[in-house]
Amino acid sequence: xxxxxxxxxxxxxxxxxxxxxxxxxxxxxxxxxxxxxxxxxxxxxxxxxxxxxxxxxxxxxxxxxxxxxxxxxxxxxxxxxxxxxxxxxxxxxxxxxxxxxxxxxxxxxxxxxxxxxxxxxxxxxxxxxxxxxxxxxxxxxxxxxxxxxxxxxxxxxxxxxxxxxxxxxxxxxxxxxxxxxxxxxxxxxxxxxxxxxxxxxxxxxxxxxxxxxxxxxxxxxxxxxxxxxxxxxxxxxxxxxxxxxxxxxxxxxxxxxxxxxxxxxxx
Amino acid sequence: xxxxxxxxxxxxxxxxxxxxxxxxxxxxxxxxxxxxxxxxxxxxxxxxxxxxxxxxxxxxxxxxxxxxxxxxxxxxxxxxxxxxxxxxxxxxxxxxxxxxxxxxxxxxxxxxx
Numbered sequence: 411x412x413x414x415x416x417x418x419x420x421x422x423x424x425x426x427x428x429x430x431x432x433x434x435x436x437x438x439x440x441x442x443x444x445x446x447x448x449x450x451x452x453x454x455x456x457x458x459x460x461x462x463x464x465x466x467x468x469x470x471x472x473x474x475x476x477x478x479x480x481x482x483x484x485x486x487x488x489x490x491x492x493x494x495x496x497x498x499x500x501x502x503x504x505x506x507x508x509x510x511x512x513x514x515x516x517x518x519x520x521x522x523x524x525x526x527x528x529x530x531x532x533x534x535x536x537x538x539x540x541x542x543x544x545x546x547x548x549x550x551x552x553x554x555x556x557x558x559x560x561x562x563x564x565x566x567x568x569x570x571x572x573x574x575x576x577x578x579x580x581x582x583x584x585x586x587x588x589x590x591x592x593x594x595x596x597x598x599x600x601x602x603x604x605x606x607x608x609x610x611x612x613x614x615x616x617x618x619x620x621x622x623x624x625x626x627x628x629x630x631x632x633x634x635x636x637x638x639x640x641x642x643x644x645x646x647x648x649x650x651x652x653x654x655x656x657x658x659x660x661x662x663x664x665x666x667x668x669x670x671x672x673x674x675x676x677x
Numbered sequence: 678x679x680x681x682x683x684x685x686x687x688x689x690x691x692x693x694x695x696x697x698x699x700x701x702x703x704x705x706x707x708x709x710x711x712x713x714x715x716x717x718x719x720x721x722x723x724x725x726x727x728x729x730x731x732x733x734x735x736x737x738x739x740x741x742x743x744x745x746x747x748x749x750x751x752x753x754x755x756x757x758x759x760x761x762x763x764x765x766x767x768x769x770x771x772x773x774x775x776x777x778x779x780x781x782x783x784x785x786x787x788x789x790x
Contacts, residue, residue, distance in 0.1 A: 445745050490765075493741070493744075493758060493761050493762070493765075495737070495765075515769070515772075517734075517737070517765045517768060517769070542734075542735070542738065543734060543735075543737070543738045544738040544739075544741040544742055544745075
């Protein structure tokens with residue numbers, strides 16, 4: 411850079427110019443904080459997360475067939491009851507089966523036809539849904555359908571790129587994105603943590619919160635435990651919530667709903 | 678006078694008989710309504726209902742934007758919530774009606790052969 415170019419920077423007034431923290435804070439106070447502020451309506455999760463807000467990327471992970479999609483569907487139904495109608499990318503479960511899993515079909519939006527491993531297409535659909543239907547909440551089931559694993563040598567880096575792109579999308583568009591991910595096969599026993607998420611540590615690094623879910627057959631046939639590993643906004647760490655499936659939806663398992671086995675043990 | 682009334686009643690009987698005969702003709706195999714017309718009618722109703730669903734979805738989005746825009750207004754968000762609830766319920770009802778109509782149309786098609 412020449413001296414003249416450096417001198418010209420003194421007059422630079424582009425939209426990305428350097429400003430002070432006070433000017434930045436004043437510019438935010440003109441705008442609304444976020445247009446998305448929804449509760450999961452699962453009390454334990456709401457206490458830990460204090461609701462979900464626009465600009466956030468939430469990862470839901472856990473072993474296969476342990477309730478990730480069910481948790482996401484439960485959140486969907488609960489959001490719809492709050493008049494927030496999400497956009498769903500159900501890559502893993504075929505659309506007919508996915509919709510049939512809802513006891514009462516909620517009003518949600520989804521692409522008529524899916525195109526995996528195409529982030530440009532994904533971005534276009536998100537903005538199309540926002541322009542047409544004002545959708546601000548997005549569910550992606552699941553991450554590995556956004557990545558072409560066969561063609562990538564550095565899978566972890568590619569996933570990191572995708573995650574950062576999703577986070578940027580969430581922040582720029584004031585969207586709330588839920589991303590479902592699998593765990594590594596070897597880490598399905600014992601206590602799960604965000605370190606069990608498959609393929610990349612970037613997933614947990616870039617996410618605002620990670621919720622791990624695992625079934626608990628020892629406590630009942632329809633029970634599971636969700637663990638909020640961390641939440642960037644609220645600062646919560648490793649908060650557990652016991653869940654039970656009732657009428658196709660997950661609800662918090664309270665002390666009054668102890669299993670017969672537990673009651674027998676106490677007696 | 679009586680003769681006139683008797684003639685009127687006789688004419689009426691003749692007209693009723695003629696009407697019944699014509700109805701019978703219409704219900705015979707040669708003259709029954711075309712099954713194609715029934716199918717087309719149901720298709721037209723379904724297309725209309727689908728258009729209504731799409732319109733309501735757009736309207737729900739519009740009410741959501743209004744709710745966001747006037748979040749601090751004392752009454753507008755309440756109106757918006759009401760219309761969103763009502764219209765999303767309507768969408769569900771119309772979808773159910775379409776499913777019922779499809780079954781009915783399918784049954785007609787089976788009867789018609």
